[in-house]
Amino acid sequence: MTRTVIVGPGVAAVQTALELRHRGYAGDITLISEDMEEPYDRPPLSKEFLKGSVGRDTLGLLPAQTASERAITMRxxxxxxxxxxxxxxxxxxxxxxxxxxxxxxxxxxxxRPLPVPGADLPGVWSLRGLDEAEGLRSALAERA
Incomplete structure (x- = not known):
């Protein structure tokens, strides 16, 4: 049996795994992610998530149940x-x-960190993951 390993937590990784199954690939599929959370959609973090129009529960790309049903192992x-x-x-x-x-x-x-003075000061945010988005959303709500 063939084995496919997919490294990454995002849309491209998840769609690759799902498309392999959709096209009848019967081999093992393992998706490896350094994130502790199930794969989720990142683009809405800087838009709808910050505005509060979508919640954490609506961002999921590959819930554990779907992965199990499609025989996709998530690490x-x-x-x-x-x-x-x-x-x-x-x-x-x-x-x-x-x-x-x-x-x-x-x-x-x-x-990529900004190579400018003050980039590490409080109130300067980096936004890539869900934890950073939640922190920024909280900080913005406190100032409102």
Whole structure:
């Protein structure tokens, strides 16, 4: 049986896994994410989520039940520390590994810190994940 490992928590990673199943792929699918939360949609974080028009519960891309129904294994809270392409293995920071026949890297982007004085002062926010969005939304609500 073939094994596909998908590294990443976002739309591209989830859609790859779901599309493989939709097209009849019968091999093992493992989705690896350093996030502790089930995969969620990030673009609404800076828009609807901050405005409060959508909640945390509406952002999900791949609930555990759907992953289970589609035989997609999710390894949440797992950070990739090494790719051993010659051995077809993804090594995780906890020392475990995942072997693959096919590997998809769909990690998305990370924020780049601003190299300017004051970028680390209180009130300067970086927004990529749900925790940052919740913190910013709380800070904005306190000022309203």
């Amino acid at each position: 949440l809270g797992s950070q990739v520390s090494d790719l051993r392409t010659s051995e077809q293995q993804v090594v995780l920071s906890d020392g475990s590994s995942a072997s693959y026949d096919y590997l998809v890297l769909a990690t998305g982007a990370h924020n």
